[in-house]
Amino acid sequence: MPPRLTIYPSRSPEGSLILAHGAGAGQLSPFMVRFARGMAERGISTATFDFPYITGGRKVPDRTPVLEVAWREALEAGRAKFGDLPTTIGGKSMGGRIASHIVSQGCDGVDSLVFLGYPLHPPGKPEQVRDAHLPAIKQRMLFVQGSRDPFGTSAEITSLIARLEAATLHEVPGGDHSFKVPGKTDGLDEIMDVVAKWIVQR
Numbered sequence: 001m002p003p004r005l006t007i008y009p010s011r012s013p014e015g016s017l018i019l020a021h022g023a024g025a026g027q028l029s030p031f032m033v034r035f036a037r038g039m040a041e042r043g044i045s046t047a048t049f050d051f052p053y054i055t056g057g058r059k060v061p062d063r064t065p066v067l068e069v070a071w072r073e074a075l076e077a078g079r080a081k082f083g084d085l086p087t088t089i090g091g092k093s094m095g096g097r098i099a100s101h102i103v104s105q106g107c108d109g110v111d112s113l114v115f116l117g118y119p120l121h122p123p124g125k126p127e128q129v130r131d132a133h134l135p136a137i138k139q140r141m142l143f144v145q146g147s148r149d150p151f152g153t154s155a156e157i158t159s160l161i162a163r164l165e166a167a168t169l170h171e172v173p174g175g176d177h178s179f180k181v182p183g184k185t186d187g188l189d190e191i192m193d194v195v196a197k198w199i200v201q202r
Contacts, residue, residue: 002073003049007081008040014200016082017046017114018075020095023061026054031092031178035116035192042196045082049074051095067098068105075102079109088199090114090142093151093177097130100141104133112140114195117177120152120160131160141167142198144191146175170194 005018006027017039021027027048036046051070053062061067071089079087089103089110090096096115103110121128134141141164145154154171161167172191174181179191 002077003051003055003070005047005049005074005077005081006036008036008046008048010040010043010045012043013045013082013085014043015045015111016078016085016087017044017199018078018087018089019046019048019114020071020074020089020091020099021048021050021054022091022093022095022117026050034188035092038189038192039196042192044088044196044199045085047074047078047081049077061094064098064101067094068102071098071102072107075107075110086111086199088112088114090116092116093119100134100137103139104136110139112142112199113137114199115141115143115145116191117149117179118143118145118152118157120156123150126156134160134164138165142170142195143167144170144172144179144195146172146177146179146181148174149177151177168198170198 021032027050032048036048039046051067087110089099090113097119143157145157147154157169172179
């Protein structure tokens with residue numbers, strides 16, 4: 001069964017975003033709900049969905065091919081829902097990485113990709129990089145990355161995007177994998193401003 005989308009419509013949309021969750025929490029996590037609502041408020045109609053393991057009440061993510069099939073089905077459903085609006089896809093951590101998989105394999109109708117904390121490698125294992133497929137992507141890419149993200153720092157992403165065709169980095173100074181900065185207030189609104197502006201800059 002295709003993933004069920006949750007739609008956050010914008011009153012005057014300039015684009016659409018289909019957003020996937022990370023490995024540890026589904027589409028109803030506080031981060032996902034806040035981000036989707038925030039993007040809709042900024043003129044980007046947004047859809048979220050759950051991968052099958054979340055729907056099934058499991059904690060361990062599905063194998064990569066299962067995640068990829070679910071992403072493709074969500075993309076098809078989202079494009080049908082949003083019509084002619086330009087489509088950006090991406091997600092938090094794992095959700096963004098799997099979005100990059102399907103685009104690198106060939107995916108029609110995707111204008112750009114947004115990665116909210118790209119998991120470049122497992123924490124403490126920088127040699128296990130997950131970047132071999134990224135140079136195949138021709139669409140625009142935006143990496144939002146904390147400077148102290150254990151899954152890949154903003155400095156590591158800077159080195160990565162030098163090898164990519166159309167990639168941009170928005171660094172969160174001092175930010176971790178969830179963009180939290182010690183001793184500072186929540187900066188998610190600023191990140192959403194950046195993402196929304198970037199999406200409509202075609």
